[in-house]
Amino acid sequence: MKPNFSLRLRVFNFNCWSIPYRSKHQVDRLQRLGDFLNVESFDLALLEEVWSEEDFESLRQKLLPTYPAAHYFRSGIIGSGLCIFSKHPIQELTQHVYTLNGYPYMIHHGDWFCGKAVGLLVFHVSGLVFNAYVTHLHAEYNRQRDIYLAHRVAQAWELAQFIHHTSKRADVVLLCGDLNMHPKDLGCRLLKELTGLQDAYLETQDFKGCEDGYTMVPQNCYVSQQELEPFPLGVRIDYVLYKAVSGIYISCKTLKTTTGHDPYGGTPLSDHEALMATLCVRHSPPQHSPSPTCEPAETSPLVTVLKEAWTELGLGLAQARWWMAFASGGIGLGLLLLVVLCVLVAGGKTGDVTLLLLSISVGLVLGAGAVYFFHRQEVKGLCRARAELQHMLERASKAQDQGLMPWPAQLLRQQDDRAEEQ
């Protein structure tokens, strides 16, 4: 990169709430979104909840002159809902589908069917390697009794791991998406602590938008007022996060959100607010940077947050094991009914009751068997995340004992550098 080089990147992140035939004014909203993206001509537009590939395709056609590169991330039964439109050519792309993503029998929530994922696109802009990630984590339907908390924490862990392992040669890392987590939620802290990513809303000097950076606000006519009841002013669950490797500096020059209307003050484009960030990448530090990328916090809460996550996954594990035991009971009951049925048939008693018993017992064995297998898989997934967390905890504790600051992004880089020097 040339000295005194400075690069401006305009990034757009938006949860489109685009469910064909279900979400209100879906066709009209997507059309207006396409028009807006064409007018604004961002460098990168990262979208979530574009559930239909046909909708992506029509957006792609519309945006082709302004955004020649585009990709839709396919996964699950419905699709991840994630897509990206870019002015810059895509050099490489891949995705990671989260191991844990809710329960198939929670059909009314539907997250399981989507195959929630994180998509990665690698760009080369002005000689720099940009890794752009887009994601959407499991929704939170009931904050007081959040049965998906362990899954969301595991997703945050996998997301952090995926970013860490795939961005080792990136100069700039950008993560956009609907994390379905408030800024101080466990998963959010875990993600930030592990990756060293910075929050555009907290870092920018120039913010225009909803109070406290909220991205779901009661002013938006599509937002369910009932869901927002515990947070009458709104919630911040959509993010633009970034970091740069040492020697390169990134800052957020401006951040805007829509404020319950579309960007021109009309009917909103979704039930979420859009985020529009102007990022500045340079080889010297920005003049007013509240917290430079590579400087660790005075007292890093890494070990604390790892322990918290470990405990939370443990609670999820206990719950999953309870479900396995419950399902085992169901299988046992089904088999017992089958034995009763055999005794009845052997005794010459056949008729309506035989067929009814047969249907119930077979249904019970198959249904409870499916539940058992599903939760067994959940147990494996939670154990996997816990074992990986445990490994990181041991390393962080060892680093602390050696007097190193247990800041993983920093720590991992130091280790790599040491390896290179030797």
Next chain:
Amino acid sequence: MKPNFSLRLRVFNFNCWSIPYRSKHQVDRLQRLGDFLNVESFDLALLEEVWSEEDFESLRQKLLPTYPAAHYFRSGIIGSGLCIFSKHPIQELTQHVYTLNGYPYMIHHGDWFCGKAVGLLVFHVSGLVFNAYVTHLHAEYNRQRDIYLAHRVAQAWELAQFIHHTSKRADVVLLCGDLNMHPKDLGCRLLKELTGLQDAYLETQDFKGCEDGYTMVPQNCYVSQQELEPFPLGVRIDYVLYKAVSGIYISCKTLKTTTGHDPYGGTPLSDHEALMATLCVRHSPPQHSPSPTCEPAETSPLVTVLKEAWTELGLGLAQARWWMAFASGGIGLGLLLLVVLCVLVAGGKTGDVTLLLLSISVGLVLGAGAVYFFHRQEVKGLCRARAELQHMLERASKAQDQGLMPWPAQLLRQQDDRAEEQ
């Protein structure tokens, strides 16, 4: 790394065929394996088909003094079967579970239940960053009519992608495992072309073991002679593959396989043969290197292999879509039966037949519904792999047009370097 530095790494790869209560002499074989690993004291032992976590745990206890670091990769309902024992401390670890891995209704094959995966462990040895990958792909049950071919090709693609994206700062990359592919099979060629990995058997100057490097041979008393009928001499499906970044050279000094017996000439330790490689890492090229790591082949078959894989995935896609249509028919029939049932009940005709019809129709709708959803997910997975392949193909073709050799490992590195220089 110091000048004239040379490092020797002894690596052991083995498919253990360790299914509790099912595979013959399982307990005895695992015990003898543990003894052997303790005596030999390899740097790294990568195992497949250790299906029970308890078996891993008892191996871990036994091997602790010789191999202080160990990890088991959990996934799916049963587990990936993959584990690793190492003399060197594990710096980082993660895993990727393959999107496509057979069919849940093929219970007698069972691969779907395992959650086949690739595990990654990062080591720092003598100042070098080693990325060690261990994997096990879907088995091939019938070579003439291989219904899993598209899935295995998709797994090879995901494996190559995972290695590429996670090894960008590695000095040495090592992949061991049971690929369930012959050396010239499409997936194997795809993997090698995309990653630039070299085959220890083809590269070594000093090979001792089964003819043609076979890793399943009829001499092994546990091997099903019927399965080996089309290949009376044996098959080579287990591999040690490696590469190093430019400036560092890796060669395979010796490669040994067992030959249908255990290493001491006794009853074999598994139905597969073990691979034992001595790798030599240095900063100058080895004296007799048949094909240095970074030199592309004269005419690279990348575009050909990508097109072949794209076509194969297309055939898999057509099959998956056929199953979706078939399942839709099943759902339709079930619903039709429900309508007939309603008509019967409305006409006052109840009795045995009503209950039978109800059971059949509900069973059909639920069963066919599950098959439909499963194959819809398969379609998404195949489409995803095809879209990624298509993107790579376009880039490779463009590179060819620009007169660049379309050798992706080379091409990607060149691109990264160019980005760094700018």
